[in-house]
Ligand SMILES: O=C(O)CCC(=O)C(=O)O
């Protein structure tokens with residue numbers, strides 16, 4: 599059995615004790631992914647600019663997708679029971695050439711770096727979907743037919759670059775964290791951590807810290823994949839807490855949220871009605887609206 603198939607099969611057989619999987623890549627893939635550092639460096643240049651230079655790219659200024667664009671600190675709460683998350687983000691879902699992405703000054707190269715990273719993640723995620731289907735003894739193409747429109751206005755698949763600024767402990771509100779507890783809504787998410795901080799909830803109800811392993815990509819199962827597979831894969835609840843007291847460092851990460859195409863109907867693959875059929879776009883928009 600190929601190692602990646604075995605990895606997913608084992609996770610499934612073990613009852614998904616840790617619901618996030620690490621996928622180690624071969625040398626060629628690793629070289630491609632070294633560009634992670636480049637994408638993070640360009641993102642950081644964008645985030646470190648004064649607010650007035652970032653505001654023109656704010657979320658909601660893009661007609662094609664209400665989630666695309668810059669999200670300022672405390673404007674999003676992934677756990678609505680906590681105060682706003684101490685992070686900034688920039689979301690990209692459409693690769694249309696007429697979109698007004700940051701391009702001048704410190705943000706030169708932002709658009710090209712992110713678009714090419716989006717395309718690399720797209721290719722990798724299709725391969726992962728094939729492996730996941732294989733690990734469940736399903737037709738390897740079963741998930742692919744509904745992931746054909748990534749990068750167009752008919753798919754919510756999103757590349758998100760995240761910047762967690764240094765924390766000023768005197769200004770932190772009660773219960774405030776860098777990224778509140780949540781699961782992602784689509785099919786899978788690829789996560790690239792620049793620094794540690796991400797924690798994933800296991801079946802025993804404990805949060806486990808996810809180490810940073812050079813050359814490894816983290817694959818998080820998201821909600822629609824759980825519904826689709828009737829709980830054979832379980833979506834991973836995760837969070838990023840504040841750094842330890844006295845740690846004034848910033849943190850960066852990149853997340854590629856894979857979503858089935860907008861019109862795809864997600865129906866349990868075993869033919870059961872464990873979860874009623876739902877349109878991918880309807881589910882994700884409803885979930886997305888809860889966090890702002
Ligand atoms: O920063 C991270 O490591 C994870 C971010 C995340 O979970 C999210 O934006 O959905």
Ligand SMILES: [Fe+2]
Pocket residue numbers: 780781782836
């Ligand atoms: Fe997440």
